[in-house]
Every structure is written in C-alpha cells, then in structure tokens.
Amino acid sequence: MLDAAISPLLSARDAMAGEFAKLDKLVRDQARKDEVCHRRMTIPGVGAVVAMTFRAAIDDPTRFRSSKSVGACFGLTSRRYQSGETDRVTSITKAGDASVRVALFEAAHVMLVRITRWPPLRASAMRVAARRGAKRAKIALARKLAVIMHRMWIDGTEFKTA
Template sequence: MVQSKGINFNGQNIYIGIDVHLKSWSVTIITESNYKKTHSQKSSAKELFEYLKKHYPGGKYKAVYESGFSGYSTYYSLKEYGIDCIIIHAADVPTTQYENVMKTDAIDSEKLAKSLKSGILKGIYIREKESLDDRNLIRLRKTLQRQLAGYKSRVKHLLYNNGVEYPACFDKPSLHWSKRFTLWLRNDVTLLSSTRYSLDLLLDQVTLFRKNLLKANRMVRELASRSKYAERYENLISIPGVGTVTAMSLLTEVDDINRFQNQREFASFLGLIPSCHSSGETICNMEKTFRGNKQLGPLIIESAWVAIRYDKALAIAYSEYCRQMKGQEAIIRIARKLSNRILSVLKSGKKYQYDRCR
C-alpha cells in the first residue's frame, strides 16, 4: 500500500485533477508511475493537503480544476497549502466520446489529472487578489445599468398597457426620466384600476437603481484617479471612442498587458477574431469567435462606432469596408483596428495621436 511505513515520494510529481462543486470535490491523483486513486471529499483545500501528506508524502503536488463558480478562491486556497495549481477553461480539456457519454464527477477529475500529467493543459491567467474587487466593481456597474434599463422598460410597458398617454412636453424620448418626467409619473399618472401599487413599486426600483448606479459611477471615477491606474487611464482615453467605462474595463479586465505577445493574441482575448473552418482547399472564415472576454468585446465595438466619427483614418477605412460588406460587419474590422491601438498605447505607455475629423 502507498501509505506503508517508509514510503515517500520525494522529488516526484503528484498530479491532481479536481472536479469542484460547492460542497464536495471529486479528486483523482496520478503518480509518475501512473498509480491512480480517485476519492470524494469535502470541498476543502486543507482536507486535500492532509490526504496528500499522509498518502503521498514528500511529493510535488500539482493540481488543476476547471474555471467555474468558485473563481480564483479554490486556486488561492490550494496555494496556501503549497499545492501548485492551474485553472483551465472547460473547453480546453481533451474529451473522448466515452467521456462525453459516461459523464461523472470521477471521470471528469480523472480526465483533468491525465491531461495535467501529459502536459497539454494551458492554464488561464491568474489575477492578483488585490485587483479582483476593482474588476468586480466595473462589472457590477454594468449590471446595475442593465437592471435599471430593465425597470425603466417595465414602467413604460405598464403605461402602454393602461393606455396612459404622454403629455406633449414629453414627446421626445430624450426628455424621459428627467426630474420633471419622474414627478409626472409619481403625481399625475392614473392607471385603469383605482390603485397604482405596481407603478409605485416599479418607480421605487428605478429610484433605487439610479442611486446605486450614480454611486458606482463615482467609485469608478475615483478608481481611475488612483496611482495604480491614473497614467494608463489617461493614455487610454486619448484614443478616439474610448471613454471612462471602456478604459477602466480594459485596465481591470486585462490587468497585465505584457501577457499578450502580439496583436492577434490581444484581439483573440477581446473576441475580435473570426472563427475558421477549413478542410482541404476550402477555407471558410465565419463570425467572430465565441471565445473571448464577454465584458470587453461589446465595449470595443461600441467604441468603434464612436471612433469613426472623430478619427479620419478609421472613418475612411469604415467607408472602404462598407463597399464590400454590411456596416455591422465593417465595424468589427474597425474594432479590430481599435484593439491594435489600445494594445500599442498600453505597451508604450504613451498617449495616442490621431487626425481628427473635425
């Protein structure tokens, strides 16, 4: 037995695949001699370390798990106990047909351990603990903005359902949700029923989310002024189309720009390269890949729409592309050019200079 007295694994790599769940882990351990053991345990790095120390003393522990709900917390917990660890994207784990058909936690953890031992896994970028809350703040601001828009739409839908007509002074959508518009909703609107509980509750939600969004905006501006981000932030907003939210999203999502070796790697991270299917002499470039940062890709495309209004070179390029394709397809190519500028600015540490349209 491995746990026999005197047995040790000094200098040997011990490969550990972990299928992470909220309350339990399925763990497969493989030694360099291909001895394999799978067990289930409580979701605890300490418990795993005690097990390894007892059954595989002296080994160099190397673990892997798939990115998911636990984020980086499992990684940092394992590192505290001296267990080297990588996190991988689930789609990057080689999977056989059998493993697809017979999917269990034990099979998943074994698949991870085998792939780790073979050296074919490439871990995702690991962020420093101190930068996690900065990124979460920017993401939460976007969530608040989306939820606020949802409640505003619900209010308008309720008005339509009840046949409420807007006064002439609110004919233009740009005047909606002004202080005057809100007072009209609060004081003058009547619904088909004699009560208006639903409208008042929705307006309370709009007020709450507006308050929280304003607070988040202040926090983002404060974050941008900190020494950690200030210089890079100023450089980024010198690029046409890049505003405060896009700049801070880039800084908090990218973290270390030096992890990207070239423009294609950076564009791939943003999700701005096309997927490709080729066979023999047939090569087919399709829509932009689904792989990429879901936060940044849409922001860069929005920035591209703004950039073509102010930057001569991008405006000319967009016009040329529109002769060959639809505007929605052309703007993706402009976004790719914009991503190259962003990479250049972040790498050089200098502001961007460009020819203005006006």
C-alpha cells in the same frame, strides 16, 4: 388604486437610478485616477467603462509578444473552416473574454455612429463598411482599437488623431 400600485415601483426606480449614478461616478473617477485608463480615454469612442474593462482583462501587457495578437485573444478574428478543398472564412471566433469584446464593439459603434469628426480610424472603417457591411467594419475597428490600446499601454504614448 392605480396610484397605490405604481407609487412603490416609481420610488424603487428612483432609488435604483440614484445608486446607478453613484456607481457610474465611482467608475469614472477611478478611470481618471489611473494613468493608463486616462490615456486610453483620449481615443474617440473609448470611455471609462471600456478603458477599465480592457485594463482588467489584460492585467499584464507584456504577456503578449505582439499587439496584433490582442484581437485574437478576445475573439475578434475570423473563424476558418478548412476541410479538403473547402476553405471558408466565417464569423468571428468569440474566444476569450466576452465583456471585453462587447466593450470594444460598443466603442467601435460609437466611433462610427456618434462621433462627428473623421479620424483616420473612422475613415478606414467606413471604407470597410462600404465593401463588406457595417457589422464587419465594427469588428475590424474593435480589433484595431484593441491593438492601439495595448500599444499605448506598452509604449506609454498618447493617442494621435492624425
């Protein structure tokens, strides 16, 4: 009886896993074919999904006057509350495209947690983590990644680790 109940669920799970593998391969192939995405994937922690999400969100990189403003576009800057003598800096604004913000945050998390070598980006984020905490360090690193990816797109340059 248990076998009859679970067997259809397992076959459906296998079918979904197969379709997911096809979709994942399609995304990776598209990212490799695209020159801009392929260049972004040289950044440690940035994969095909992050590169494609960033490219889709910023369709025209020239609409930003400065690369620094890209982080603010995706809500990766601090929120301020000012009233009278009160001036508080709180969490991030969360403005803009949430999927890009999540993708950049995950890329920052991968760079801090999974990558074994110590590029200068990771070292600066670890200093922030020691002072302010890991979550703020990941937000700061995600903002830096957005600035770097935009500048790489504008200049057409490769990522340099040192």
